[in-house]
Amino acid sequence: PLARALPWTLVAGLGGALLVVLLPALRTPVSATVTAEIRPPPGAAFDIRTRGPGPAAFAPDGSRVAFAAQGRDGATLLHVRALADGRVTAFPGTEGAQFPFWSPDGRWVAFFSRVDGTLKRVPVEGGAPLHICRAANGKGGSWGRDDMLVIAPSSGSVLYRVPAAGGELVPITRLAAPFNSHRHPRFLPGGRRFLFLARAVRSTESAVFVGSLDGGEPRQVTRSAAQAEFAAGHLLFARESVLMAQPFDPASATLTGEARRVAEDVLELSGAAFSAFSASANGRLAFHTGAPQAPVRIEIRDRQGGALDAVGQPGTYRAPAFSPDGYWLAVTGFPGATGTDNHDVWLIDLRGKGALRFTVGPEEEIDATWAPDGRSLFYGSNVEGPHDVLRKSLDGAGAAEIVYEAPGLQTPTDVSRDGRFLLLESGKGEQSRVEALDLANGEVWKLREGPFDDSRGRLSPDGRWLTFVSDESGRPEVYVTPFPGPGRLWPVSTGGGRFPAWREDGREIVYAALDGRFVAVAVAAEGESFRLGAATDLFRGAPPTRDYQDWGMSPDAQRFAIVPSGVLDAHNELRLILDWPARIADR
Known part of the structure; x- marks a missing residue:
């Protein structure tokens, strides 16, 4: 069985x-x-x-x-x-x-499922899980009569109804200020009305x-x-x-x-x-x-998974990102016991190991991304509803500015070396798209269109190539394609992968396999073509999830910042x- x-x-x-x-x-x-x-x-x-x-x-x-x-x-x-x-x-x-x-x-x-960003159902007496629909980061559901479900498919969404057998998601609530999401539906007797949290x-x-x-x-x-x-x-x-x-x-x-x-x-x-x-x-x-979960420190490991250091006060963290010079980590979360603080951006000095609180307020900050000169950070914040993208200078001069806002959940994933293009993950309902924002003129465009989920775009150091994750094949895989596109896709991962990152010389991509292995793939651009070399397993961590990256890689790909789960302790x-x-x- x-x-x-x-x-x-x-x-x-x-x-x-x-x-x-x-x-x-x-x-x-x-x-x-x-x-x-x-x-x-x-x-x-x-x-x-x-x-x-x-x-x-x-x-x-x-x-x-x-x-x-x-x-x-x-x-x-x-x-x-x-x-x-x-x-x-x-x-x-x-x-x-x-x-x-x-x-x-x-x-x-x-x-x-946090792993593949879907809603599934499994028979209690045994059997394989069955797919119902995409749900990037589900926040609760309820199963009513006539096999109709009400779900919150993501952290910044309205509620949708969908048949238990699968089918079209139909929105049944509308967001209005001061609310930034609807979640945790519970059917009432009769199966037509339900409780939910705004x-x-x-x-x-x-x-x-x-x-x-x-x-x-x-x-x-x-x-x-x-x-x-x-x-x-x-x-x-x-x-x-x-x-x-x-x-x-x-x-x-x-x-x-x-x-x-x-x-x-x-x-x-x-x-x-x-x-x-x-x-x-x-x-x-x-x-x-x-x-x-138990408060944890962020572990610094080498390419073989060996422990080099542990930094930051014990706390709850996610999405560690090395600065361009490799001396700082930007993380979101908070030090101390779980539930005692809000998710803010923190900066950890990897030399002196001190920490600075970069954002302050009741808003939730996610996915801090460094500007290429290391002098400012982009991050997602729900200051005015579902997360939009803000930018703030590290010198503390001036308030954070909104650089991109749109319906749904918006988060930054990378900035081109010349500082012109900001890559975004744009989520609306159950689906996400990789988008690019021209910071010079404000133009935004989707890198691809289609009935699939694209996420976690990262640009090569020379700005000519884009690596990203897509479930177009039926499971999340890492691909490379020309930027700004359109163009051919080259598959990087085999057997599923998430969270690709480029080495600073552009000759290696590292990603997290779905079983938790960190895999390095040698790559080389040859004119308008792209060549992939041998893949090497580096070490094993926890299986990656759809929305929360628990690791970051230094620019030279020699150090990895790992956030332990803290669940078992x-x-x-x-x-x-x-x-x-x-x-x-x-x-």
């Missing part, structure tokens, strides 16, 4: 009903409100990182719980635990699973709404920094890590009565606008508590409450 079941020791029941659980996988009560703790499989940890969590999701009947867990090999897979007998099933082919959700009959689990830059302005499949005007229910769910006649939502339940009338979309505490210490992922809890239709509740728990409505009735 494709799915792998892990039987563990069984013990007896809790909460007045027979619940066969795992020991030590499911422990006896840890507090007055917690019935049990569910542990991850041996040698694995719950992958609930803010950037793409796979939190627990209860099956509608409460018999099973789905979650994502990362193993020692760095791969994250979807798992399902049956509460009746304690068996855990891991599903191969679900690498990078995030935000799982169930079909109404409990026979399927849908999930977003996220704002300032979390105090975010709100839960009720929307409908016909795309009618949503109705605001309550202000909330994270999502809400409906169960047992109540709206469940978190306030400062306390899970609350308040009577809710789904017909009128109004709250009634008093909100009461259900559980404390619920993990809140502010960067994802998400509280990590899930409720079933029969009164069961699961929630994560603790830290999603995190301290967190998955707790289970039986019959939570009875508990709040007794209070």
Whole structure:
């Protein structure tokens, strides 16, 4: 069978009903409100990182719980635990699973994949995952009657409906200020209307709404920094890590009565606008508590993967980028414990190893890209909605300026050596495009058109060639093509690849293979043609994901900055409450 079941020791029941659980996988009560703790499989940890969590999701009947867990090999897979007998099933082919959700009959689990940027569904009783649609960086979904799904396909998108069997994505909400994304839909009884979160830059302005499949005007229910769910006649939502339940009338979309505490210490992922809890239709509740990942330092390695140094304070980071002179790293994230700060751009001095905070504010910054003279940085920021591209000088003179704004998610990926062209990854809905911006006259053009996903464009040092990633073949592969194009494509990767980078002399491209290997390919331009030489495996890291680059390469390709995941060293728990409505009735 494709799915792998892990039987563990069984013990007896809790909460007045027979619940066969795992020991030590499911422990006896840890507090007055917690019935049990569910542990991850041996040698694995719950992958609930803010950037793409796979939190627990209860099956509608409460018999099973789905979650994502990362193993020692760095791969994250979807798992399902049956509460009746304690068996855990891991599903191969679900690498990078995030935000799982169930079909109404409990026979399927849908999930977003960080690895290939798609939405898939897998049969719980075993079988290969089936493709539903593209979803560059999914932020939650819900499965309604008639096999209609409502999903948030990316971090800056509206909500779409799509058949579970696949098909056209149809937008059913519209973004308006102050909101920069719609996410985490949850169907209400009847299967036509749903709850969803409208996220704002300032979390105090975010709100839960009720929307409908016909795309009618949503109705605001309550202000909330994270999502809400409906169960047992109540709206469940978190306030400062306390899970609350308040009577809710789904017909009128109004709250009634008093909100009461259900559980404390619920993990809140502010960067994802998400509280990590899930409720079933029969009164069961699961929630994560603790830290999603351990703070990490950025590792500097040589071409063989050998450790050279560790830099920066322990924290949460992504997308390290070496400066053109190789003396600095630009990263996005924050030092300290997870959840204590916003994602800003930080500069780390690789000689003195000090760090400077480059951006300050409530906005989220992503994908810092150096100007070729090393005197300014381009980066994505959601200062006015979904991320646009800003530029800021390193000398601190003047405020950051918006250099490109457009509907959807816009991020910079490279700047030509002469400083004229800025390469962009432009995402709208479920699809992304490589675009080029002429910084001299403001002209923007797409490098290619078609029903595929192009991303991560990087220019050769002489500006004549473009390497990028495309799923035109059915999986992400690295290609080279003339710039500004059009022209022939030369495949660089075999077996899938992401995040290509040029060596400063233009004679080598390094990329991350889908299995985590770093691969170097010798290349040479010959007039209007392009020649690829031998490919060499350098060392192995974690499998790359669709949207977040966890490594950067020095200009001479001799050093690599690697961001460890911090998942296996995190301290967190998955707790289970039986019959939570009875508990709040007794209070």
